[in-house]
Amino acid sequence: MAQAIAEQTQAAGIGHEGTGHGHADHPPTSLGINHRKLLMWMFLASDCMFFGSLIATYMIYRGRTETVGNGPFPSNILDIPYTSVSAFVLLMSSLTMVLSLGALQRGDLRGSRVWLLATALLGTIFVGGQFFEFTDFYHQGLSLQQNMFGATFFTLTGFHGAHVTIGIIWLLTLLFVSLRGGLKQEDSLDLEIAGLYWHFVDIVWVVIFTLVYLLPYKQMPKEGAEHALNLLGTGAHIIATIFF
């Protein structure tokens, strides 16, 4: 990595004068990339660890969600068609996001605002859908305290929902700024950075949708479960043997 950085620096062959926050006419940077965009990518790398920890917690407890405590359990409560629509909505909000950015980069302010509004709306539909899903589950008896499934499910999807909500507030703020005439073609980086965050929240949902909703919960027959565990354990053993 160090070498890559060094090469890039030489390729860029530039330094800087003074400090700036990365404006259209900010001083050149050592890597030739914008401060704020680099900061956002760093933050997303860090957020990978955040969601990684949450998803790992879910997956570790996944085996116990079917067996420990009282129901409702995932297989009798998760509504795949409903969530598929939610996932689709969030995926499409990523499309409207890039369309909004593309419009702004071309100088099409009106198009940019329309697609920005559409993105925020799709996001709101997603969060609203999640709100109804949570309410529905709660009425079916699933709560944070009910069983491990409730605790892990609400925590993971809840924190994702919180990320989406922050994203919506961010997008609406940009929309407000745009309507006041403050988001012009040369400010497209502001929108691009918000977009990076938005797409990241979207890909986290891609992962959650698969791991939480789609991967089958139907309890494996006891022998099957033992077989799987045995395979994992043996695999670990083989790897350790190779090491030594």
Added chain:
Amino acid sequence: MASIARPTTQTIARPVIQAPSGLWSWLTTIDHKRIGLLYGVTAFILFLVGGIEALLIRTQLIVPQNGVLTADQYNSMFTMHGTTMIFLAIMPLSSALFNYIMPLQIGARDVAFPRLNAFSYWVFLAGAVILNMSWLFGTVPSQGWYGYAPLTDNSWNPTRAVDFWMIGLQVLGVASIAASLNFIVTILNLRAPGVTMMRLPIFTWATLITSIMIVLAFPSLTVGLILLMMDRFTGTHFYAPAAGGDPLLWQHLFWIFGHPEVYIMILPAFGIASEIIPVFSRKPLFGYAVMVYALAAIAFLGFGVWAHHMFTTGLGPTVNSVFASSTMLIAVPTGVKIFNWLGTMWLGHLRFTSAMLFAVGMVSMFTIGGISGVMEAVVPIDQHQNDSYLVIAHFHYVLFGGSMFAILGAIYYWFPKFSGRLLNEKLGVWNFWLTFIGFNATFFPMHFLGLEGMPRRYYSYGDHSGWAFWNHIVSFGSYLLAASILVFLYNVARSLQHGEIAGDNPWDAPTLEWSIPSPPPPYNFREIPTVTHRDPLWAAKYGEGHAEEQALDVTVGGKTIARSQAPDESPAREAARRDPVEENTHIHMPNPSYYPLIAAFGLFLLSVGPLFDEPRIHYESLHLPLFSIIGIIVLLLGVYGWSFEPAETPE
């Protein structure tokens, strides 16, 4: 959130000849040097607090069956001592040095996001206040700095003590991540022309790699604490085995953060030693590239060893063996660094100033701690030594003998740059030897106590345990250590008033921070320097081939030091630099801002809300903490004010 901002270059031409003074200027400062000083002073005060806690622990243990502290008070002392030293002393002291020194070493005028930097400091202060607020309410955390489940469970710890601890840590995590993101972008993007990555001083490399580790390690702690908050505030059972939870999950999440954290604390010390040793050996650092690769290797491997803290939890021999071997692997790059420092000193013209003494002390003491670390990586040995005083001895040798020695050395080394005056060398040497003897008297006998089976975290021990003798020695050693810190404080207080004037480059050091006046002007560099060599000032003074010429000895001490000047400047350039006439023609510095302070205060209110049963807003079954709601509003005000702060003052 900060990036909601409309682009705010905030460049405004204004007189920058003299730094503004007064309380308001410190509250609104976004100057990396002032923020560094704020970090340093705050952290050193907290270091003293943690030290007093340690002295109370040692006073309790000085004789068998002592009654200075009750068992509960003792638990609180070791919990707060550990938490304070790690999160409120060593990390922020390193952060202070990162803030002050790193931008100077890369030839920058400030960090990439000056306001975010101020925000990091204020949030750190908020976290420190939250943690120590627990003293005022009589609910001091007592579950240990590692906070193992189920000790943190509501049923075992029904008071607010754990809440103060977990919320304090959560807030400190925000501060650390924000600061680290800022440092990374600064180092990658704000290097002066010619400062390629492989010309960065090793201290700056250590800053970069430490920051990367913080950014990737802290989220795991954040999630661990979030699950703990869910358990304590909402009644989930993530860590409660009876309901299907698993206390081991906490240990995993904690140590996935906690082991990188160990390197987060020691890598800055490696960076500091790599700065000091070449200067006082009068030789360039031996094996620069290997030093960089070793830092990176330690950091990378540091993410893959966490379960060695859990050898006695029954992970099974397979997992234990994998983690034991990965742990031993880390000894390789670490050993490489130690040999490189020795190689630097080899045939050098050594000058044992206080800074050098501390740096060499760090290398030797860290080596002892490192070797006992490798011992503990052996699973059967670890199972024997686990939770004994041997472990205490080991990690104090790396944290005090490593990190704190280096930080004290760094203060001796860079104090002239901070203050314009040298610390007193005579007192410094006294300081070092007192620290060295006190440290070894305190921590070396702990090895014996551990092997004799004295368990850690016990508030007392029996008359016939046979541990009394070494405990006397240990406690007296700790008083000696305290005395050495008093000598240090006296030295700082005295030298601030009466210390010798340092000049730009009192040590004839090679890095960029020594090319500018001490203390540096607000804008650091009047002209951004262009760098053509890894050790720019030596290259300028002694020529490109200086690496081969080792006879660079200069007279030491007294007035010679005081008269030395930046060697890379021609007299004309030197005169131009001192000439204030053109001062504000082309140096654009960002405005001070109070929004980071407001945002941090909002975060503080938001965080303390759940700690109090009143005032709350009661709505059906919900009891929303009023402070948190106000906090969210203040935070939003701060963030929006920050984002919409005028980009430029109309011309």
Added chain:
Amino acid sequence: MASHAHFSADQELQLEHRQHHPGNAEYVKIAIILAIITLAEVVIWYMESVKDLLVPALIIMSVAKFLIVVGYFMHLKFDNHFFSYVFFFGLGIAMMIFISLGFIFACHEAVTFFGDLT
């Protein structure tokens, strides 16, 4: 506001890259592909006949979606490669740690079932 005629280095780089950027039509195409994969995920979830392939198929499809969004919508494919290094380094460390963690818990449960493997 300062003049916008002057472009900084990174904007020049971006302009250069922008020539290879997908246009709206391509973005819509990509979105359709994403929608089709999502549909396929749901359909395969209902199909009894592919039961054995269900888990690998789902994982492959979500990885594909992930990479498409990251590569095209987040511009990693066209942007400065440094951003890719940053993101995939963080992602890689996270995956390394958490896959091992899953493995450790699986091992742990295997040990509980069968006693020591050694």
